[in-house]
Amino acid sequence: xxxxxxxxxxxxxxxxxxxxxxxxxxxxxxxxxxxxxxxxxxxxxxxxxxxxxxxxxxxxxxxxxxxxxxxxxxxxxxxxxxxxxxxxxxxxxxxxxxxxxxxxxxxxxxxxxxxxxxxxxxxxxxxxxxxxxxxxxxxxxxxxxxxxxxxxxxxxxxxxxxxxxxxxxxxxxxxxxxxxxxxxxxxxxxxxxxxxxxxxxxxxxxxxxxxxxxxxxxxxxxxxxxxxxxxxxxxxxxxxxxxxxxxxxxxxxxxxxxxxxxxxxxxxxxxxxxxxxx
Amino acid sequence: xxxxxxxxxxxxxxxxxxxxxxxxxxxxxxxxxxxxxxxxxxxxxxxxxxxxxxxxxxxxxxxxxxxxxxxxxxxxxxxxxxxxxxxxxxxxxxxxxxxxxxxxxxxxxxxxxxxxxxxxxxxxxxxxxxxxxxxxxxxxxxxxxxxxxxxxxxxxxxxxxxxxxxxxxxxxxxxxxxxxxxxxxxxxxxxxxxxxxxxxxxxxxxxxxxxxxxxxxxxxxxxxxxxxxxxxxxxxxxxxxxxxxxxxxxxxxxxxxxxxxxxxxxxxxxxxxxxxxxxxxxxxxxxxxxxxxxxxxxxxxxxxxxxxxxxxxxxxxxxxxxxxxxxxxxxxxxxxxxxxxxxxxxxxxxxxxxxxxxxxxxxxxxxxxxxxxxxxxxxxxxxxxxxxxxxx
Numbered sequence: 001x002x003x004x005x006x007x008x009x010x011x012x013x014x015x016x017x018x019x020x021x022x023x024x025x026x027x028x029x030x031x032x033x034x035x036x037x038x039x040x041x042x043x044x045x046x047x048x049x050x051x052x053x054x055x056x057x058x059x060x061x062x063x064x065x066x067x068x069x070x071x072x073x074x075x076x077x078x079x080x081x082x083x084x085x086x087x088x089x090x091x092x093x094x095x096x097x098x099x100x101x102x103x104x105x106x107x108x109x110x111x112x113x114x115x116x117x118x119x120x121x122x123x124x125x126x127x128x129x130x131x132x133x134x135x136x137x138x139x140x141x142x143x144x145x146x147x148x149x150x151x152x153x154x155x156x157x158x159x160x161x162x163x164x165x166x167x168x169x170x171x172x173x174x175x176x177x178x179x180x181x182x183x184x185x186x187x188x189x190x191x192x193x194x195x196x197x198x199x200x201x202x203x204x205x206x207x208x209x210x211x212x213x214x215x216x217x218x219x220x221x222x223x224x225x226x227x228x229x230x231x232x233x234x235x236x237x238x239x240x241x242x243x244x245x246x247x248x249x250x251x252x253x254x255x256x257x258x259x260x261x262x263x264x265x266x267x268x269x270x271x272x273x274x275x276x277x278x
Numbered sequence: 279x280x281x282x283x284x285x286x287x288x289x290x291x292x293x294x295x296x297x298x299x300x301x302x303x304x305x306x307x308x309x310x311x312x313x314x315x316x317x318x319x320x321x322x323x324x325x326x327x328x329x330x331x332x333x334x335x336x337x338x339x340x341x342x343x344x345x346x347x348x349x350x351x352x353x354x355x356x357x358x359x360x361x362x363x364x365x366x367x368x369x370x371x372x373x374x375x376x377x378x379x380x381x382x383x384x385x386x387x388x389x390x391x392x393x394x395x396x397x398x399x400x401x402x403x404x405x406x407x408x409x410x411x412x413x414x415x416x417x418x419x420x421x422x423x424x425x426x427x428x429x430x431x432x433x434x435x436x437x438x439x440x441x442x443x444x445x446x447x448x449x450x451x452x453x454x455x456x457x458x459x460x461x462x463x464x465x466x467x468x469x470x471x472x473x474x475x476x477x478x479x480x481x482x483x484x485x486x487x488x489x490x491x492x493x494x495x496x497x498x499x500x501x502x503x504x505x506x507x508x509x510x511x512x513x514x515x516x517x518x519x520x521x522x523x524x525x526x527x528x529x530x531x532x533x534x535x536x537x538x539x540x541x542x543x544x545x546x547x548x549x550x551x552x553x554x555x556x557x558x559x560x561x562x563x564x565x566x567x568x569x570x571x572x573x574x575x576x577x578x579x580x581x582x583x584x585x586x587x588x589x590x591x592x593x594x595x596x597x598x599x600x601x602x603x604x605x606x607x608x609x610x611x612x613x614x615x616x617x618x619x620x621x622x623x624x625x626x627x628x629x630x631x632x633x634x635x636x637x638x639x640x641x642x643x644x645x646x647x648x649x650x651x652x653x654x655x656x657x658x659x660x661x662x663x664x665x666x667x668x669x670x
Contacts, residue, residue: 167364170331175378175425176352185377189368 025253032246039242053247060247068220069228070251076138076224077206080145084202085195087146088153093183095154096161097169107154114151118144122215129216138222144212149202156201160194161187203259207252225252280342280355280432281307282328282465287337289323289489297323299489300337308463310456312480314470316512316614320489322437325469329358329435342432352381357426358435362442363418365410365425371397372406375424396428399458416447423458433465440475452478473513477501485509487614507557507665510658511615516562516597520607521630523558523659530657532558533605533630534582537654546669552661556668557607559658562597565634567642568649579653584632589644595635598642598650602630611665 031039032053034046041047053059060066095103125144126135134140164187172182188195213227223231229248232241282305289298298320305311313321326332328339330351339347346354357378365374373380375396376389384392397403400420410418419439426434439455440448456479459466470476476483477497484494485508493505497513504510510518524531525547530539539547547553568581584600606629634650642648659668 165362165364167360167362168366170329170351171358171360171364171366171425172377173331173351174329174356174358175429176381178350178352181381186366 028246028249031242032250034243036239036243053243054251058244060244060251063232063244065220065223065228065231066225066244066248069223069225072138072220072222073207073224073252074255076141076145076222077203079138080142080149080206081199081203083142084146084149084153085157085199088150088157088198089188089191089195091150092154092157093161093187096158097166110151110154113147114155116148118148118209118211122211125212126215135216136218136222140216141206141212141222141224144216145202145206145209149205152205153198153202156198157191157194160191164190200259204256207256280465281305281309281340282433282467283338283340284324284328285338285340287324287327287339288335289320289327289332290335297489298327301491303484303491303494305465305467308465310459310466310468310479310481312468312470312476312483313486314473314476314483314512315486315492317471318488319486321469321471321486324486325435325437325467328433328467329356330354355432356435357429357431357433358437359422359426359439361438363410363422365418365421367410370407370409371402371413371421371424374410374421375428378425378429392428393424396424399427400424415443416451419443419451420454423455427458427462431464433467434459436466436468438470439468441470441472448475455479474515477513483513485512487512487611503667504658505667507559507609507611507660507667508615510559510660510667511612514561516633516635517615518559518561518658519630519632520557520559520612520660521602521605521632522607523556525553525556530558530654530659533602534584534652535580537580537657540655540657542655543657543659543669546659550661550666550668552659552668555662557609557612557660557662559660560652560656562633562635564653564656565636566651566653567636567640568651569641570637570639571651575653576651578655579651581649581651583647584650586642586644586646586648589636589642591638593638595638596640596642598634598636598640598648600632600634602632605630607662609660609662609665 026044030044030046033049033051034041035048035050035052038047050056051059055061091106094100095107121144129135129140134143168186168190169179169182172186173179177185207224208226209224210226210230213224214230217223217227220228225248229245229252232244232248234241234244282303284301284303287298287301288296290296301320301324303311303324313324315321323332327334328341330346330349334347338345341354341356366377369377372393375393379389379392393406394403397406400423402417402420402424405413405417405421410421413421419442422439436455440451443451452475455468468475468479477500480497482494483497483500485492485500487508493500493509495503500509500513504513507520511520521533525539528539528544529536530543568576571579584598584602586598586600588599590597590599636642660666661668
């Protein structure tokens with residue numbers, strides 16, 4: 001095979017992958033911009049563009065079920081991310097730097113938790129949460145999100161910490177830093193790319209979750225967007241809320257895109273370059 | 279500035295392995311002490327115990343007369359330069375150098391003054407606002423030095439600070455380190471595996487092997503009067519030649535002939551009670567082309583014939599290599615030295631390989647038979663069982 005045909009072959013493969021990934025997104029976007037009469041016309045490019053599904057009289061931003069859910073999503077996902085990353089970075093630091101009895105046990109049990117399918121614990125959790133008064137509260141979602149993302153966060157972060165030369169902490173200690181100061185002023189800034197990566201993963205997990213959200217909430221008190229979308233109703237009992245669902249889907253995608261783009265700037269490769277000679 | 283005393287210091291790990299065994303070392307105020315030895319000899323561990331990065335299992339460590347075993351590194355008032363520099367990559371050179379002062383809550387203006395001053399000494403002024411990633415190896419090394427200097431600590435600890443530099447820069451920085459230490463007069467402990475660095479830098483040199491201190495002395499004493507085979511073989515470049523020797527009354531039988539027993543050695547032999555099979559050592563510089571040694575000296579030494587395998591001309595001098603067949607000296611310490619230096623035939627093999635340093639005027643060529651002269655007064659004798667030097 002010549003270089004040219006190989007290049008062409010790869011281009012085709014890339015195009016197929018890109019199309020299959022992006023076409024549904026385009027389709028949802030197109031659906032959300034159609035008027036209710038055109039929804040079923042099967043065209044990718046709408047006959048007429050309308051923002052009624054977003055801002056119209058019955059648009060999603062006029063429905064409290066959606067706006068409440070959006071606020072809940074942001075609050076719950078952010079809190080879960082912050083707590084998870086803070087706890088995970090402390091745990092990962094200990095795992096990367098210290099030898100202590102039970103270290104292996106912690107890592108394996110963390111992995112075991114990560115392998116647990118959420119659906120298998122959501123039933124018991126439902127009963128437990130109702131007894132504890134956590135059902136339909138924000139904390140009731142933050143806790144499982146945190147639990148399920150911690151193992152992954154610990155794994156990613158301990159890999160990052162392990163890559164930071166130990167000498168840097170020793171140097172900080174010699175410079176008069178307490179272990180806490182060494183961690184905050186030297187290790188954390190260097191682990192920033194790892195921390196942002198982990199934060200994105202945790203945030204996306206919490207933001208996208210449907211199983212916990214639909215099972216552990218019932219009202220606008222704690223319902224997140226994926227759960228709320230499933231409760232959308234049409235304008236009448238004979239119309240499906242296709243337009244609203246599409247618009248909501250587009251709206252929930254935006255924060256993820258923003259988060260990834262925002263943090264990507266921080267994920268600067270080779271931040272540690274020059275610290276030590278390779 | 280302070281003295282540092284290690285009293286019977288031992289480092290034992292959880293699995294019972296002893297990295298440093300009963301180390302006694304007195305470092306005087308302002309002294310430049312070198313810890314040298316092959317890798318794994320415990321020299322870095324010893325340094326890290328002084329720094330406070332490793333716990334001391336047994337014994338006492340005193341800095342400036344105070345016992346500091348249980349003090350955290352930050353309370354010991356010492357600065358350390360690491361092998362890989364350990365610069366903070368997210369900070370500029372200025373921030374790197376001022377970090378310790380900032381932690382100590384020194385005020386901004388004072389930090390700036392001290393950093394500027396240190397930067398001037400180290401020729402780093404124009405690099406102060408750059409990040410370590412944008413500096414060359416030599417510059418990074420100087421920043422690491424600068425970080426230690428600005429604190430004006432009681433002592434400097436340096437863990438192979440030059441080993442990451444290329445050969446030419448290393449020689450340059452070696453002079454620099456020496457100059458800085460002398461002008462500041464700060465007590466310094468410097469760890470290296472490079473015996474040339476040890477010989478050129480130190481006021482005194484401590485040679486370690488397998489966690490045990492072998493000898494502490496000035497570089498000259500170490501070179502001229504090594505206490506055992508290990509020190510003899512480790513110090514000096516090219517290394518000392520070893521071959522078997524047999525004492526028979528007043529004569530010493532060597533593979534290159536019989537020589538009268540030198541006076542110094544005779545007394546030593548009597549007092550040590552060693553006899554029979556011994557190991558003889560002779561530095562390459564204590565041999566010469568017999569043709570250019572004047573007659574008076576020639577008679578004091580011993581002239582022998584050797585099949586020269588190779589002559590390397592270095593310009594100012596040349597090295598001649600030859601073999602003494604079936605005459606390899608055998609001792610554990612030699613085997614270890616050989617493994618360390620990668621010269622497999624220093625102790626192993628059946629033939630003793632000998633290096634002689636000749637003056638540049640010598641006409642000896644590779645692949646010829648030549649007459650060489652050896653200075654018998656400079657012979658060293660060692661006990662093959664424990665490696666101890668005899669009569670020095």
